Amino acid sequence: MASASVNVSVEAVQEHKIQEVTLDGQEIYIPPLSMSENLAKLAHKIDFYKDESEDKGKPTSEGEKEAEEEASKAAVQPSLWPWDNIRNKLKAALTEMSVLLDVLNIAKEKRYMLLDHVSQDAPEAKSAIQLMAKKKGLQSAAGVLLAGAERLKKSQQEMGNRPQNEFHIELLKLRQNWRLKKVGKTILGDLSYKSAGSRFWQGGSFEVIKNTNIASGEGDTMASTRSSLEVVIPTELEGSAFVQVEVKTVEGSMNLTSAILRMPHGLGPYPSDAHWQTKLEAAQNVLFCKELFSQLAREAVQLKSFVPYIVVGNQIISNVFPNVQLSIVLCHSTGKKDKKSQHPGKVEHNHVLEHSLHQLLREVHFKSLNMSVPHPVTATIGVTKRRRMAGSEAIGRRELLEMTESETLLEQIIKQTRHAVLRLRTMKVIDAVASKYPDPQICAHWSCLNSSLESNVRVIITSQGYEAMRPTWQSMYLEIGVNDIKVVTRERRRIILSFEEKEIEDLILWQISQHHIAVCQSLARLLSWQYISHSSATGVGEMEDFATASSVLLVSPNSDKAIAVRSGPTTGLHVHMKSDAKDIDAELASILEAKWHNLTGTFKEVDLNRIDGRNFATKLELIMASVTRKR
């Protein structure tokens, strides 16, 4: 036996017991018992009247039996030694452990004992019965599968036989696209934009009913195309509607811009037996237009402006510029009336404005649904990030005030309209001037990156055939805003123009006159003429209607000819040439050198029309070349 190798020590635990942990984390310990106290405590625990042998379960080994006998002996005389009981139990435990160890040793190490599998006889195979059982199982499984297949086939056939526009299938389709709910026996739907962020008072509920007409139908082709589901739309949403935006000059009825707001699909009356999808979309469009118009009308009444906005019936009129009006009309045709209100002739409408009109209300909807997340979560909802950071970034009063300002729909539309009008005007003026004055070429390069409130154009004035002479390019940059046009000229002069067309035209004419002077200067340099003087604002001569005329004086390389060019925006071009002073006697004693002859002489105007050349630059070059004498 290996029992001798195991040592068991009995010892009290070294740790002190904790009696209490105070709130500040201090632990109060119980001081350990002394030997005699401990003994007394343990002795208290022993129940001297209990028979130890009764508790024992069945003995597992012989050693245990012995221990049991010993224990029973000890129990008879318990007063002899209080530790006896414990000793006996420990001994019994030790014996059991030793036996367990021995058994393990025997089982594990092969030299004591070898364990072998016991071979059993295989049970007799009853193949016939097994086969029967398997067959039966398979048959029942096949039966289940076949029944299922049959049912599937049947339902498939039913689906195929059923008409395509069966009520429930239609309802399913409807449910996929529209919000429906069942109230009592009726099915109600909602076509308003409330779930998309609209706060319009008017609801858009419709009723879904089963179309019983076709059930008893004559079987015509007409009936088969009709749906078995019908929607009942409230009368105020029937028909089709659109918001027509028109910009017109007050005197004439000529339209500068016209835009028609409509939803992507179908404008115009639809037949009464149209598909429910068409009907619902049209009704939704009506609702959208109504909301847009009522919003605009409300703002028009509330907003203060110099020229008040006029709201009459279904029309809002506001002044964009003097003599230019913006009228917003809500056109709602119920489909039964005439089509006069729909202006079928106006095909050419501004797509950009149409699109932006679309966007504005959608943006309002979007903003009312999508607000930035509050930080921290307990903060108020709907605060923009900039406002949230305002505190910690110490943003001043003025910026905070600016943050609270927001533009109404009407103001935005008017701004966009103003810009559209300004842009159109500028475009027309540039085109008109370019076609009216063919001599210098006028090119307008419109920037492709525009916003609805700002666009840019660069106007370049060149002379045909002389484009390579870069100094003659007279380019200016026009920034078209909402109320005015900012112009940066070639010499980086900044000019702000109002909305009047005349100002742009004047500016271009003035730039043309400047271009002529630039051409003179460049040609003089090219042909080595001398450039004597230049004045951008000549005080003499005919008065200009606006701006000032410029003049330049050029002298030929021999200094015997001089050309004076005066170019004004309204007075046009005048070229004068100094002819020889033949009236002075060459042998006059007071003239010491020939060059002094050049001092005198009279200027005569050159008739530019009689000089060959397609534009001023060619003509001037021709004049300069022809009068230059060889040395």
Place this chain on the structure above:
Amino acid sequence: MGTIDVYPYPVPEEKSGQQVVDTIQKQLELLGAHKSGNFCVDCESYQSNIQTATQQRLLHLFHNSEQPATCFSVLDSGICLVSDLLFEVLVLKLTEKKTGKECYYQQRKGFKVESKGQRYELGDFIVKVGSVILASNFRGILIEVEYCPCVIPSECWNLMKEFMQSFMGNMAENPPAHIKSKMDTIYTPEDTIQQYLEHFNNFRKATSASVPATPNR
């Protein structure tokens, strides 16, 4: 936000504070300034309440009507925290007593200082003439001059000096002490608060010196 200089303006013995304020305002109006509302800068002080710490530390809480969404808190060490107004709620929590615990900060009673008065605009300048009120008693006058287009004090000091001398006389010979140390850095709203703190502390000291019998807490 531009550069701001804050100066105390002396009140002569024979005149009341309101009279002096009126004179300055009249002078400003003669210069062509126009009124643009009122302004107010106020400061409350809290002291720390931790027994173990040997020294009680102060926390000054500022509001400036020019930055209405902001609350500035300055420690003794000069550290300035710029925060949202919600910070006040936090301070309120810190001053609350809890069961069995002392509060972390205590408000100093009778220590609230504010400077308020008219706000004037004159071209690029904003002038604020404020009467300093300490515990509902008038204590003096602070004049705040802002030059909006420039944020670097050294760049615009001479201009501001000339302007200030036109109505304040020789008060503004040198830049304020706080600005002097950072003439070439970008001016921030914190710097305004630091200047006010300096002046407010001076007023408080003057008060406690003149009335030594009743020390504050």
